Amino acid sequence: MISFTLNGDPVETDAPADTPLLWVVRDYFKLKGSKYGCGLGLCGACSMRVDGQSVRTCILPVSAVADRAVMTIEGLGSKAQPHVLQDAWVAHGVPQCGYCQSGQLISASVLLEQNPNPTSDEIDAAMSGNICRCGTYPRIKGAIQDAASQLRRETDSGNAS
Amino acid sequence: MTKPKKQTRRTFLKLLGVTGAGLVIGITVTRDRRSPFPANDLALEPDAFLQITPENVVNFFLPHAEMGQGVYTGLTTLIAEELDISPEKIQVHHANAHAAYRHPEFRMQITGGSTSIKVRYQPLRQAAANARALLLDAAAEQLAATRSDLTTANGDVVWNGKHFPYGDFATTAASLKLSDDASLKETAEFRYIGGDVPRLDARAKTTGDAMFGLDVEIPNMHRAVLVRCPVIGGAPKSVNANAARETDGVTDVVTIFNGVAVVATSYWQAKKAADKLEIEWDYPALQRQSSAEIRAAMEAALEHDDGKEIYVEGSGAAALDDANSVVEATYWAPYLAHAPMEPMNCTARIEDGNCDVWVGTQVPELARGLAAFHAGIGKRHVTIHQKFLGGGFGRRGMADYVSEAVAIAKESGKPVQLVWSREDDTKNSYYRPASLTKYRAGLGSEGRIESWSVKRVGPNILPHIVEHMVDGMLPAATPDGIVSWLSDRPHGVFKSLVGDPFSVEGLFEDYDIANKEVRHVTHDPGLRASYWRSVGHSYSGFFKESFVDELAAKSGKDPVEFRLAHLSDDSVLRRAIELAADKGAWATGSAPGVFNGFAAHTSFGAGVAQIAEVSIENRKIRVNKVTCAIDCGVVVNPDIVKANVESAIIYGLTAALYGDITLVDGQVEQGNFHDYTVMRMADSPQIDVHIVSSTRDPVGVGEPGLPPVAAAVANAVFAATGQRLRDLPLKLA
Ligand code: FES
Numbered sequence: 001m002i003s004f005t006l007n008g009d010p011v012e013t014d015a016p017a018d019t020p021l022l023w024v025v026r027d028y029f030k031l032k033g034s035k036y037g038c039g040l041g042l043c044g045a046c047s048m049r050v051d052g053q054s055v056r057t058c059i060l061p062v063s064a065v066a067d068r069a070v071m072t073i074e075g076l077g078s079k080a081q082p083h084v085l086q087d088a089w090v091a092h093g094v095p096q097c098g099y100c101q102s103g104q105l106i107s108a109s110v111l112l113e114q115n116p117n118p119t120s121d122e123i124d125a126a127m128s129g130n131i132c133r134c135g136t137y138p139r140i141k142g143a144i145q146d147a148a149s150q151l152r153r154e155t156d157s158g159n160a161s
Numbered sequence: 162m163t164k165p166k167k168q169t170r171r172t173f174l175k176l177l178g179v180t181g182a183g184l185v186i187g188i189t190v191t192r193d194r195r196s197p198f199p200a201n202d203l204a205l206e207p208d209a210f211l212q213i214t215p216e217n218v219v220n221f222f223l224p225h226a227e228m229g230q231g232v233y234t235g236l237t238t239l240i241a242e243e244l245d246i247s248p249e250k251i252q253v254h255h256a257n258a259h260a261a262y263r264h265p266e267f268r269m270q271i272t273g274g275s276t277s278i279k280v281r282y283q284p285l286r287q288a289a290a291n292a293r294a295l296l297l298d299a300a301a302e303q304l305a306a307t308r309s310d311l312t313t314a315n316g317d318v319v320w321n322g323k324h325f326p327y328g329d330f331a332t333t334a335a336s337l338k339l340s341d342d343a344s345l346k347e348t349a350e351f352r353y354i355g356g357d358v359p360r361l362d363a364r365a366k367t368t369g370d371a372m373f374g375l376d377v378e379i380p381n382m383h384r385a386v387l388v389r390c391p392v393i394g395g396a397p398k399s400v401n402a403n404a405a406r407e408t409d410g411v412t413d414v415v416t417i418f419n420g421v422a423v424v425a426t427s428y429w430q431a432k433k434a435a436d437k438l439e440i441e442w443d444y445p446a447l448q449r450q451s452s453a454e455i456r457a458a459m460e461a462a463l464e465h466d467d468g469k470e471i472y473v474e475g476s477g478a479a480a481l482d483d484a485n486s487v488v489e490a491t492y493w494a495p496y497l498a499h500a501p502m503e504p505m506n507c508t509a510r511i512e513d514g515n516c517d518v519w520v521g522t523q524v525p526e527l528a529r530g531l532a533a534f535h536a537g538i539g540k541r542h543v544t545i546h547q548k549f550l551g552g553g554f555g556r557r558g559m560a561d562y563v564s565e566a567v568a569i570a571k572e573s574g575k576p577v578q579l580v581w582s583r584e585d586d587t588k589n590s591y592y593r594p595a596s597l598t599k600y601r602a603g604l605g606s607e608g609r610i611e612s613w614s615v616k617r618v619g620p621n622i623l624p625h626i627v628e629h630m631v632d633g634m635l636p637a638a639t640p641d642g643i644v645s646w647l648s649d650r651p652h653g654v655f656k657s658l659v660g661d662p663f664s665v666e667g668l669f670e671d672y673d674i675a676n677k678e679v680r681h682v683t684h685d686p687g688l689r690a691s692y693w694r695s696v697g698h699s700y701s702g703f704f705k706e707s708f709v710d711e712l713a714a715k716s717g718k719d720p721v722e723f724r725l726a727h728l729s730d731d732s733v734l735r736r737a738i739e740l741a742a743d744k745g746a747w748a749t750g751s752a753p754g755v756f757n758g759f760a761a762h763t764s765f766g767a768g769v770a771q772i773a774e775v776s777i778e779n780r781k782i783r784v785n786k787v788t789c790a791i792d793c794g795v796v797v798n799p800d801i802v803k804a805n806v807e808s809a810i811i812y813g814l815t816a817a818l819y820g821d822i823t824l825v826d827g828q829v830e831q832g833n834f835h836d837y838t839v840m841r842m843a844d845s846p847q848i849d850v851h852i853v854s855s856t857r858d859p860v861g862v863g864e865p866g867l868p869p870v871a872a873a874v875a876n877a878v879f880a881a882t883g884q885r886l887r888d889l890p891l892k893l894a
């Protein structure tokens with residue numbers, strides 16, 4: 001049994017210890033928002049936050065997250081209570097096929113926590129592990145910049161959450 | 162069906178070598194008599210697209226696959242406009258396989274050819290207008306009101322200032338006679354069409370709620386991993402599955418037509434066990450093919466084989482003899498895989514004589530046919546459950562993954578989800594075919610192109626497509642609609658065609674030149690090939706627009722002026738070129754250290770022109786910016802049009818700069834994103850898209866942004882370095 005927290009809830013699994021976290025979350029916990037794209041850590045579709053870092057979970061054995069905190073797209077925000085990035089994604093019409101977007105949002109959320117005012121190059125650097133075959137990059141960048149300035153406004157006015 | 166088309170069809174079938182092989186011509190596809198709707202006796206169901214329930218739910222059954230191109234929003238907008246209800250209030254459902262959803266031109270259910278908005282623009286608006294009229298009739302009856310006193314507002318019937326939801330009248334409306342000619346709104350009255358209705362699927366695609374094929378869960382679902390022959394088309398000869406069977410979680414190991422499948426309770430267990438299979442293969446003839454030899458053979462064919470005459474205008478290639486000077490150049494484009502972000506997958510269950518298939522596909526009807534074939538049951542016992550597609554790009558216009566999943570479900574007796582790895586996806590695509598093309602042009606005294614001769618060597622995709630469809634669609638039909646459509650496109654020049662139109666489309670049509678000749682040499686090494694975003698235009702746009710740029714340079718003319726000089730005043734492409742040149746300040750020239758290249762191409766009815774701004778860093782090509790103009794007729798959703806063009810440009814840049822599928826002994830060398838590189842954010846350019854304002858009916862948008870971009874970049878590289886790069890992907894010497 002391996003225990004960790006998944007979107008804030010304590011969970012445990014009897015999945016074989018070498019099973020990548022991605023498949024444990026998808027097949028055992030039935031959270032389908034995190035996607036399989038390459039299985040080699042090359043595309044970012046499977047990105048989740050593990051202790052606040054954006055991690056490629058298709059190559060991370062579930063045993064490696066024992067006692068750690070895992071957050072998936074389902075934990076980032078919901079339709080009723082969206083994360084500021086999710087709102088920015090909708091406002092910019094980012095998703096096309098949508099398949100890569102969970103991973104994109106996870107990486108973007110980590111970026112903004114670590115760097116509230118990223119330059120264009122810094123966004124490139126933080127996001128280039130996430131492939132989008134629909135080519136939504138220009139809109140992703142615009143959405144991140146918008147979300148960043150909104151978060152800064154909230155911080156400046158002292159009501160940041 | 163008219164006689165000449167039958168003629169075309171026979172020619173076409175002969176071309177493919179399928180006449181005389183037991184193919185029955187002229188049998189129509191059996192009508193599908195099942196209702197396409199979930200049962201609801203009280204609802205208004207004026208047609209297969211709309212259902213309005215007494216609970217006031219407006220259901221729209223989306224007849225096309227949503228794969229990122231935006232039909233989920235665009236087609237719903239058409240309904241919303243004429244039904245007079247805001248698009249967000251409409252519940253959108255993916256339509257399953259049903260005859261009612263057939264593509265009006267292709268006459269089978271298919272999403273492709275950048276046609277969804279084009280072919281649904283009129284019929285869906287009409288359907289919604291008819292439904293609205295019927296609701297008003299019902300309201301007049303129910304309220305005992307005068308029909309002309311009633312109007313509608315955002316999903317309500319309005320009478321004397323009082324609002325009644327449509328649902329109140331659904332049951333009455335269902336009992337009234339539907340007329341099919343309610344009047345449509347004038348363009349000036351549009352409220353949603355032409356506005357930027359926000360993508361209706363955007364929210365679900367940012368929360369992880371959108372359901373793709375791979376996200377399906379059904380009771381007792383097992384996962385399957387299929388090991389296929391390293392050379393596509395081979396079959397297993399002998400299998401040692403002992404070690405695989407003993408792996409934890411494995412329930413079955415089964416052999417199907419193209420490989421050996423491991424079925425397990427979880428994907429990871431199936432995958433680990435699949436690595437332990439020992440399989441001997443019967444290799445197909447493709448095993449004798451490698452990329453270097455394929456290229457050499459195509460070069461020899463170009464040199465020595467005259468090929469078939471496809472099209473002649475004026476005195477054809479003979480006119481070259483009269484030219485002041487003759488310019489020639491030969492271009493190459495390699496095989497490409499689509500690499501959609503969601504690898505192929507399919508979930509299948511065979512139970513009590515019924516087969517259910519959950520899948521994201523561009524071809525639900527073909528999927529149903531293939532499922533019926535592999536399950537060994539009638540098509541009416543097969544249900545296709547359509548999902549969001551994690552990218553299509555033409556790859557999901559084939560349904561091989563459905564055949565595989567159903568065959569595995571049948572052999573194992575388990576409900577299975579077949580999961581392709583990225584490697585499976587890259588190595589088992591239906592590839593964009595490689596092409597070698599030589600142009601010769603004669604320039605006249607004024608620097609005008611007087612003659613234009615082009616010969617393409619390469620595989621045709623139609624034989625591969627038909628071969629794939631045979632089990633699913635024959636003998637009932639190789640749909641007449643597809644054949645007619647093919648033989649009519651583009652500009653009607655293929656009416657007397659004796660080749661595969663996809664192979665030569667875009668090589669010759671755009672410019673007004675008195676003498677033209679198109680020849681084709683079919684050379685097919687046997688690697689399966691099919692639709693790839695923009696199909697033949699994906700290479701012909703590069704070839705033609707690189708060559709025109711060479712001709713402009715030889716003539717000492719400005720590339721934009723040179724192109725315009727060969728386009729009529731009413732040309733769609735002219736409008737796009739003028740707008741792109743204006744918005745991109747072509748005449749001003751480029752800033753120091755960066756270089757501009759121009760290209761323009763018509764495809765799927767849309768004219769597209771682009772300026773690529775390029776810089777060269779450490780002998781590497783960097784694309785900084787692309788300015789693009791598109792003329793695609795009336796625009797239903799400008800923001801989605803722009804998104805499609807941005808997408809096509811980035812997809813095209815991947816092909817321009819990186820894409821190359823190569824073979825060694827028939828095996829595809831590339832497997833994952835480390836050796837099949839795709840564009841990432843850091844390398845993607847700024848993109849500005851401008852739309853030519855137009856009142857003509859809508860045409861294609863999903864693909865036309867792609868064809869010019871490789872040439873725009875190559876032409877910019879020439880401006881920067883003086884090197885003409887004639888091979889894709891572009892690499893500086
Ligand atoms: S699926 Fe994990 S990085 Fe691609």
Ligand code: FES
Nearest residue numbers: 097098132133134
């Ligand atoms: S939106 Fe389709 S892959 Fe990113």
